[in-house]
Amino acid sequence: QVQLVESGGGLVQTGGSLRLSCAASGLTFRSNAMAWFRQAPGKEREFVAAFSRSGGTTSYADSVTGRFTISRDNAKNTVYLQMNSLKPEDTAVYYCAASYITVPGRDPARWDYWGQGTQVTVSS
Numbered sequence: 001q002v003q004l005v006e007s008g009g010g011l012v013q014t015g016g017s018l019r020l021s022c023a024a025s026g027l028t029f030r031s032n033a034m035a036w037f038r039q040a041p042g043k044e045r046e047f048v049a050a051f052s053r054s055g056g057t058t059s060y061a062d063s064v065t066g067r068f069t070i071s072r073d074n075a076k077n078t079v080y081l082q083m084n085s086l087k088p089e090d091t092a093v094y095y096c097a098a099s100y101i102t103v104p105g106r107d108p109a110r111w112d113y114w115g116q117g118t119q120v121t122v123s124s
Contacts, residue, residue: 002026002113009118012043012086016122020081022096022115028057029077033099033106036070036081037108040121047106049081057103059084060089063089086122 008020020036035050049060049070058070069082079096097111104110 002098004098004113004115005119006094006096006115007122008058009120013120013123014087016086017084018120020083020094020118022079023093024077024098027113028100030074031100033101033104034072034079035097035111037095037097039095041094045108051079053102061072088122088124090120094120094122
């Protein structure tokens with residue numbers, strides 16, 4: 001049974017930082033692409049950042065490039081999202097996702113497993 005459990009969300013002021021964690025179990029961590037998505041109220045789920053299955057390639061949404069960094073610790077089966085210079089428009093529920101596809105891309109439908117999400121709220 002695959003489980004992805006996010007943590008680290010919270011309330012932060014504009015310009016602040018947060019680090020999200022996603023602990024994975026029930027899958028071969030190194031054999032999966034890993035990603036972060038987010039969903040704001042009334043909006044569709046959108047891609048934030050991802051690792052390819054090999055872990056050698058990362059990609060970011062234009063809106064977070066230069067501010068967010070995705071990383072992974074294979075020994076801990078954990079993927080992280082370091083978020084700096086946060087803006088009110090970053091407010092959303094952030095979801096961790098995993099896929100067996102080598103490079104799943106930015107379409108949520110191509111990702112196989114999802115966590116329950118963690119709320120990030122950035123106050124102005």
